Amino acid sequence: MSDSPPPYTLEQALANLQQTEDTSARYYAAWWLGHSRSQDARALESLVLALEDETDRSPDGGYPLRRNAAKALGKLGYPQAVPPLIRALQDDDYYVREAAARALGDLQDARAIAPLTALLAGGVAAAQTAPDKPHLLQPYEAILEALGSLGAVETIAEIEPFLDHFAPKVQYAAARALYQLTLNPQYGDRLIQALQGPELQLRRSALMDLGATGYLPGATAIAQTFTENSLKLIALRDLWQAHRQRAPQEAPLSQTSRDILALMDDLL
Numbered sequence: 001m002s003d004s005p006p007p008y009t010l011e012q013a014l015a016n017l018q019q020t021e022d023t024s025a026r027y028y029a030a031w032w033l034g035h036s037r038s039q040d041a042r043a044l045e046s047l048v049l050a051l052e053d054e055t056d057r058s059p060d061g062g063y064p065l066r067r068n069a070a071k072a073l074g075k076l077g078y079p080q081a082v083p084p085l086i087r088a089l090q091d092d093d094y095y096v097r098e099a100a101a102r103a104l105g106d107l108q109d110a111r112a113i114a115p116l117t118a119l120l121a122g123g124v125a126a127a128q129t130a131p132d133k134p135h136l137l138q139p140y141e142a143i144l145e146a147l148g149s150l151g152a153v154e155t156i157a158e159i160e161p162f163l164d165h166f167a168p169k170v171q172y173a174a175a176r177a178l179y180q181l182t183l184n185p186q187y188g189d190r191l192i193q194a195l196q197g198p199e200l201q202l203r204r205s206a207l208m209d210l211g212a213t214g215y216l217p218g219a220t221a222i223a224q225t226f227t228e229n230s231l232k233l234i235a236l237r238d239l240w241q242a243h244r245q246r247a248p249q250e251a252p253l254s255q256t257s258r259d260i261l262a263l264m265d266d267l268l
Contacts, residue, residue: 010038017046023056026065034072047073048084051096062093070096074103082109089115094130098139105146113152119143124161127170140165141173145212148177156181168194169205176209188215195225203227211235214242216256223263236264 013036016022016029030050033043050069058064070088073081081103088100101119104112119138120127130137144162147155159181162174172194179187191213194206204227210218211234222235240260244250250257 008032010036010040010043014042014046017050020055023065026050026053026056027068030065030068030072034068034075037075037077039076044073044076044078044080047076048081051084051088063091063096066091066093066096067099070099070103074099074106077107079107079109082107082111086112086115089119094133094135094139098142101139101142101146105142105149108150110150110152113147113150113155116143116146116150117152117155117158120155120158120162123158124165127162127165136167136170140167140170144170144173144177145209148173148180148212151181153181163190168197168202172202172206172209176213179213179215185215185217188213188218191215192218192221195221200227204231207231207235208238211238212242214239214246216243219260219263223267229267233264233267236260236267 010033013029013032016025017033019026030047033047036043047069050065051073053063053065053069056063056065066088070085073085085100085104085107089097089104091097091100097119101116104116120140120143126137127140128137129135140162144159147159156178159174159177162170163178165171165174172191175187175190175194178184179191188210191206191210192215195203195210197203197206203225207222207225207227208231210222216239219236219239222232222239225232240257243256
């Protein structure tokens, strides 16, 4: 007989998430429920409760379980998760707010637009680094990306100033959102230009933002970027998927698709 542990199951994940002794087991259970894409209503209920957990605290005072619960709720696709995630945008933990913003962008529910936009209050002048923290006052990258994903054209005026934010990654997120909301090539070209930067981490960030836009002229630039082929493949896949969502009438094996597939083949 095999001594290997039994497979992780929905029932086990739910049981682990609801107990409080083993914080690592609870953290993994939240992750598992998100990646399982479970359609069991108990998963939704348990994760919503975990968004208000007080027991799992990190040394810096953050809430790791809340963060993972927010990420998982974005993956499950339940519209009932939108109100608790909106409330999580006011969490004391920056990383919970960041996870909630990304989850709301994934859920594609217009109810999130106003509360996300409210976090941009004060514009770039207020978007400074939090005192004694390694991050900004708000998770501006996640907020801007979510507004772009939500098609929030009414927020264009609020997003545009962030093109001049001092943090390059925030600039890239603004360009990504503005291209999604306007289809103006200047924003896609700005991300292409960022791929020529000297810092690897910034190139990686610009690469993923460009892929999310579906801006087809960026395909070759993505393939030629000095970064890992695995990331370039992901960015090209995302670019093709974003383009296909915008042009569903296009034949799956159109010339555009064949060109992108050829670029991906060259990277394998």
